[in-house]
Amino acid sequence: MIVVISLVAVAFLIYSMVSIIGIRSQIRERKAELDELKEQITVQEIKNEDIQKLYNSTGTDSDFSALAEQIARDDLDYIKEGERVFVNVAGD
Numbered sequence: 001m002i003v004v005i006s007l008v009a010v011a012f013l014i015y016s017m018v019s020i021i022g023i024r025s026q027i028r029e030r031k032a033e034l035d036e037l038k039e040q041i042t043v044q045e046i047k048n049e050d051i052q053k054l055y056n057s058t059g060t061d062s063d064f065s066a067l068a069e070q071i072a073r074d075d076l077d078y079i080k081e082g083e084r085v086f087v088n089v090a091g092d
Helices: 002-058 061-076
Strands: none
Touching: 002 061
């Protein structure tokens, strides 16, 4: 009877250790994801500040529209209706 109880206790300890190691691994992965997301947020906040500074410095809505169009073209790869985009697949 003591042997059975000892085996159950050892099995429980092994199961607990494996579970703890798995949870620690998941925590480490989630922390890495969180750090990456925080970095992306920081980059986006900097972009937002730059856009806000440009908006404040332009003065008119037409200047802001031109700025918004330029950002859409450069950063978001948008095009105007009817425009053609040529991509250099050779990388030159």
